[in-house]
Amino acid sequence: MIDRRTNPFNELYVTETVSSSAFVRIFSPFILKNAAALFLPGNVVVKGMQGCGKSMLLSLLKPEVRIAYAEAQEDFPLAGKYAKFFGAGINLTRSGAIDFGQRYIGGSGDEMEILPIYFGDFLNYWIVYDVLNTLSILSEKADGKIACAGR
Numbered sequence: 001m002i003d004r005r006t007n008p009f010n011e012l013y014v015t016e017t018v019s020s021s022a023f024v025r026i027f028s029p030f031i032l033k034n035a036a037a038l039f040l041p042g043n044v045v046v047k048g049m050q051g052c053g054k055s056m057l058l059s060l061l062k063p064e065v066r067i068a069y070a071e072a073q074e075d076f077p078l079a080g081k082y083a084k085f086f087g088a089g090i091n092l093t094r095s096g097a098i099d100f101g102q103r104y105i106g107g108s109g110d111e112m113e114i115l116p117i118y119f120g121d122f123l124n125y126w127i128v129y130d131v132l133n134t135l136s137i138l139s140e141k142a143d144g145k146i147a148c149a150g151r
Contacts, residue, residue, distance in 0.1 A: 020068035023059055029077035031057070039082040061087030063137040088130040095126060 018026070035057050038044050046054045059065050060077065069076045076083055092098065097119070 018059075020062070020064040021072065023065055024068045024072045024074055027056065027059075027077065032077055032082075036082060039078055039085050041085075058089065061085070061089065063134045063141075067137070067141050086131075086134065088127050088134060090123065090126045090130070097122060097126075 031053055038046065038057055039060075046058060048054050066076065090097070
């Protein structure tokens with residue numbers, strides 16, 4: 001019998017199904033030196049081919065992953081100024097944002113001008129919700145220890 005090893009990136013959304021505790025065990029910090037901009041103040045668009053590590057890097061922004069590192073008593077892979085961040089985001093594919101582009105709006109051109117405003121509201125509400133959710137998770141489960149750790 002041949003030992004066939006499979007490529008873990010052949011299946012879509014593998015990273016998104018990994019639990020936070022499993023993430024701590026499998027994440028490799030070697031790629032971080034090339035992705036520092038992701039953890040600095042400002043906005044970042046992450047793009048790349050399937051399986052290149054986008055979701056894995058973005059998972060470091062999730063409060064559940066920060067908590068999992070603390071609970072496992074493992075050092076967070078980022079240190080110093082890179083570890084002092086608060087993230088919020090939206091997955092445009094999974095959020096339903098694509099539905100805005102597929103809506104039919106009939107009538108005059110006035111209706112077409114309002115669609116970007118609806119999309120902007122949707123995006124802003126989603127980000128605010130994510131910020132509030134992150135604050136809630138960190139305050140309930142981390143008791144402020146993660147924000148002060150600086151590890």
